[in-house]
Amino acid sequence: MSVQRDIARRVAGHLRDGEVVNLGIGIPTLVADSLGDREGVVLQTENGMLGVGPAPGEGEADPALVNAGKLPITALPGASYFSSSTSFAFIRGGHVTTSILGALQIDGRGRIANWALPGRPILGVGGAMDLLVGARRVIAATTHLTKDGEPKLVAECALPLTAERPADLVVTEAATFTVRDGGLVLTEVAPGFDRAWVAAHTAAPFREEEA
Amino acid sequence: MPRVTAATLISLDDAAALVPRGATIMVGGFGLVGKPVALVERLLEHPEATELTVISNNVGEPGKGLGRLLAEGRIAKAIGSYFTSNRDAVLAHAEGRLEVELLPQGTMSEAIRAGGAGIAAFYVATAAGTLLAEGKETREFDGVPHLLQHALRADVALLRARRADELGNLVYEKTARNFNPDMATAADLVIAQVDEVVPVGAIDPEAVVTPHLLVDHLVLTP
Numbered sequence: 350m351s352v353q354r355d356i357a358r359r360v361a362g363h364l365r366d367g368e369v370v371n372l373g374i375g376i377p378t379l380v381a382d383s384l385g386d387r388e389g390v391v392l393q394t395e396n397g398m399l400g401v402g403p404a405p406g407e408g409e410a411d412p413a414l415v416n417a418g419k420l421p422i423t424a425l426p427g428a429s430y431f432s433s434s435t436s437f438a439f440i441r442g443g444h445v446t447t448s449i450l451g452a453l454q455i456d457g458r459g460r461i462a463n464w465a466l467p468g469r470p471i472l473g474v475g476g477a478m479d480l481l482v483g484a485r486r487v488i489a490a491t492t493h494l495t496k497d498g499e500p501k502l503v504a505e506c507a508l509p510l511t512a513e514r515p516a517d518l519v520v521t522e523a524a525t526f527t528v529r530d531g532g533l534v535l536t537e538v539a540p541g542f543d544r545a546w547v548a549a550h551t552a553a554p555f556r557e558e559e560a
Numbered sequence: 561m562p563r564v565t566a567a568t569l570i571s572l573d574d575a576a577a578l579v580p581r582g583a584t585i586m587v588g589g590f591g592l593v594g595k596p597v598a599l600v601e602r603l604l605e606h607p608e609a610t611e612l613t614v615i616s617n618n619v620g621e622p623g624k625g626l627g628r629l630l631a632e633g634r635i636a637k638a639i640g641s642y643f644t645s646n647r648d649a650v651l652a653h654a655e656g657r658l659e660v661e662l663l664p665q666g667t668m669s670e671a672i673r674a675g676g677a678g679i680a681a682f683y684v685a686t687a688a689g690t691l692l693a694e695g696k697e698t699r700e701f702d703g704v705p706h707l708l709q710h711a712l713r714a715d716v717a718l719l720r721a722r723r724a725d726e727l728g729n730l731v732y733e734k735t736a737r738n739f740n741p742d743m744a745t746a747a748d749l750v751i752a753q754v755d756e757v758v759p760v761g762a763i764d765p766e767a768v769v770t771p772h773l774l775v776d777h778l779v780l781t782p
């Protein structure tokens with residue numbers, strides 16, 4: 350299992366029945382395939398659909414049916430389609446309970462930077478800011494390190510923040526952090542990793558859950 | 561202005577000729593899904609359709625849809641949420657050939673909705689405190705900073721729908737709906753590219769997404 354799929358599977362484990370969940374681009378998209386037959390979790394995609402199913406089989410993609418990453422999806426029984434403004438009204442209005450977002454960096458307060466790339470002009474934002482401001486619960490799903498091996502959890506983001514509002518939960522392949530009282534709290538170390546590895550590869554300050 | 565008579569079925573060329581130099585156009589679609597590609601690409605054959613301001617989530621992909629208009633220098637300004645996926649747009653912006661106004665996707669769609677609903681501007685918490693707040697009026701509501709966003713309107717909206725009836729009532733197809741119904745409300749002239757035109761009465765009134773009073777012209781593409 351790739352690291353990305355492993356993170357998606359770990360995030361899926363944090364979803365509760367009854368949640369309406371929006372999946373961001375990248376790793377979050379993979380959560381759809383990790384839900385199996387969990388009918389209690391309903392997926393929304395901001396380009397205008399509720400009731401997103403898993404990716405279609407090979408040769409079965411419908412060109413009119415895509416997610417926010419423009420990748421082919423399927424529609425589950427009970428699905429519905431709506432316009433972009435309605436979709437974002439659902440998001441800002443708090444009707445989408447949970448937003449799962451990727452991250453380029455996360456600071457010590459749990460705030461996410463995920464829209465502006467280093468050294469590039471700022472020409473894309475998509476729906477990330479709307480989701481961060483609107484969803485009742487935000488889960489950041491990200492690899493623990495950048496491709497260059499640098500920690501993604503840093504004291505202060507060098508990249509522009511997507512919103513002042515922090516994530517509620519940060520899930521990587523190595524650890525889970527809960528954002529509590531304005532700081533990161535390590536609540537779980539994944540199998541195959543230990544606290545020393547997490548401490549050595551996390552540049553943001555964090556507390557440890559009291560035993 | 562919106563009309564209450566039946567939408568008229570016109571050719572791609574007649575539709576393209578309705579986009580004048582310097583016009584602001586809205587173009588539906590999320591990427592190429594729900595984008596009226598045939599209509600957009602026909603503008604290439606009409607030299608007057610230039611110096612355009614384009615309101616669309618993206619500016620197409622290199623060599624496709626709006627990407628072709630951009631490559632030919634027809635687009636002066638783009639208002640949207642995600643241009644990074646078109647390297648031509650990134651280059652045109654870097655060389656000063658393309659002015660860009662970047663909006664969060666939800667703020668953009670609501671600005672279009674407001675433009676079609678007679679609302680001049682609104683306050684929204686999205687993007688407050690970020691780089692996209694620069695130059696925008698900020699006001700606190702219940703202690704939360706909000707940005708003032710002005711409504712968006714266009715001279716012409718180019719839409720993509722699955723089916724129309726002869727009056728111009730529209731139904732869409734799955735996630736190809738996206739910005740199209742919002743844009744149908746927010747332009748002085750509305751042209752929809754459709755796969756099929758059916759007799760009046762063939763679309764269940766409960767299923768109509770865009771009522772015909774918003775639609776001026778239909779273009780049928782095979």
